[in-house]
Amino acid sequence: MSSIDTTVGDRLKDAFRRYPTGVAVIAAGGPRGPVGLTASSVASVSVDPPALSFSVMGSRSARAILAAPSFTVNLLGPEHAGLARDFARPGGPRFTPEQGWDLLPTGEPFLPGAQAGLRATPLRLVPVGDSTVVIATVLEVLLGPARGRLVHHDREFHTLHGDEI
Structure with a gap:
């Protein structure tokens, strides 16, 4: 049982719904084939050493990604x-x-x-409540086309092209 007032948690969700973020699909090979999930929590952690972070909850895909020796973080554009x-x-x-x-x-x-x-391997897995924060070492960066932006805001995906920001 959490000791935090549930209104704080609800207001935290409301606060982050107002904060637009980029969108990625994190993917890994799993024992039953590839697995993946959409994440809006990806962040750059360090350039030297190259590292990133994201958080996942306990879905089947999340559990397979957490167990994988490596995975990709695919930063999405508006066409995705x-x-x-x-x-x-x-x-x-x-x-x-x-x-x-x-x-x-x-x-x-x-x-x-x-x-x-971004091909990465887990460096640290930090359990926090019903989520796990993943800190990962980036092993390889594959740059694709830069064609605008896809952002997650208020539980929806929004596409932005050119100078719309």
Whole structure:
């Protein structure tokens, strides 16, 4: 049982719904095939050593990613709003030919059309409540086309092109 007042948690969710963030799909090879999930919590942690962070909750995909020796963080652009929705909902289509996925020579799924693909390996897993914060070492950066922005804001995905910001 948490000792925090639930109104603080509810207001925290409301606060972060007002804060737009970038969108990524984190993907890994799992024992039953590739797994992935949409994340809006990806952040750069360090350039030297190269590291990033994100948080996940206890879904099947999240558990497989946490158990994987490596994964990709695919930073999405405006043309990937549908894909972000697919990976954000249980039972959504994943890794279909129409979505454009490929495999790296090291076995991780990656999205060649993403703004960037970051191949990473876990450095630290930090349990916090029902979530896990992942701090990962970035092993490889694959830059894709820079064609605008996809942001998550107030529980929706928004696309921005050019100078709209």
